[in-house]
Amino acid sequence: MKATTCIRKNWLLWLASIALLGNGSGCGVFRKNMDKEMIGEYAFQFPSGGIEVLELRKDSTYQHTFHEEIESYRSGKEPAYQSTGTWEYNGERFAFRPWQDFAPSGNPVSLVLPPLHRSSLLMYGQGWYPAKNDRPAYFVMDRDYDYIFIKVDDRNEVLK
Numbered sequence: 001m002k003a004t005t006c007i008r009k010n011w012l013l014w015l016a017s018i019a020l021l022g023n024g025s026g027c028g029v030f031r032k033n034m035d036k037e038m039i040g041e042y043a044f045q046f047p048s049g050g051i052e053v054l055e056l057r058k059d060s061t062y063q064h065t066f067h068e069e070i071e072s073y074r075s076g077k078e079p080a081y082q083s084t085g086t087w088e089y090n091g092e093r094f095a096f097r098p099w100q101d102f103a104p105s106g107n108p109v110s111l112v113l114p115p116l117h118r119s120s121l122l123m124y125g126q127g128w129y130p131a132k133n134d135r136p137a138y139f140v141m142d143r144d145y146d147y148i149f150i151k152v153d154d155r156n157e158v159l160k
Contacts, residue, residue, distance in 0.1 A: 037130050038089070042139045042149035045070065045159045046108050053079075054139065054149055062087045066102055066115070074155045081115055094123040106142030 041055045051067040065079035072079070081100065088095045099121035103110055123141070131137045137151040152158045 035128075035130065037137055038128055040137075041152040042137075043073070043152050043158050044108070044141070044147065044149045046102075046111050048111055050102075050111060051159070052102050052149070053152075056087060060086050060088065062096065064096075064100060066113075070159060074158075076155075081113070083117075089128070092124065094121075094127050096121045096123075103141075103145075103147060106147055107145045108147045109145070 036058075039056055039058045041053060043054075044052045046052065049069055051070055051073040053063075053065045053067070053073065055063040055065075057063075062085055064083050064085070066081040067073040067077070067079050081102075083098065083100045085096055085098050087097075097120040099118045100115035101118060101121075102108075102112060102115050104112055104116050127141075128139050129137060131151070136153070139149040139151075141147040141149065150158065
């Protein structure tokens with residue numbers, strides 16, 4: 001009787017593990033929860049005038065850049081800082097690996113150059129919002145400090 005109970009418990013644990021991995025809540029790439037509208041370029045302008053840009057790609061990679069002035073960004077000049085990595089989204093959180101911090105406290109007034117490098121950035125809660133009415137899609141790094149990236153359709157029109 002005791003052996004049967006043990007086998008049943010192990011089987012239930014195994015079944016629960018498979019269910020968790022199968023629904024996308026485990027580790028790994030979260031592609032099935034990715035919204036096609038997420039893909040693209042997002043920009044944030046620091047009070048100092050610098051532009052931080054985050055480009056999310058559909059292959060789960062990203063490019064993260066910093067331009068010291070908006071004209072450098074608009075004209076497509078080489079950024080002052082650039083990094084690439086992978087991103088994941090599961091409907092509840094974003095994960096960026098690796099990550100460079102330009103505002104490590106979440107406050108964009110405290111711009112840090114050169115950026116601080118971290119192994120990853122995990123963002124919990126709703127961080128991405130789709131376009132609605134006349135508002136473009138946007139990405140929230142820290143709502144308390146208005147550290148919000150706006151989706152870019154035209155570099156010449158962004159942040160005007």
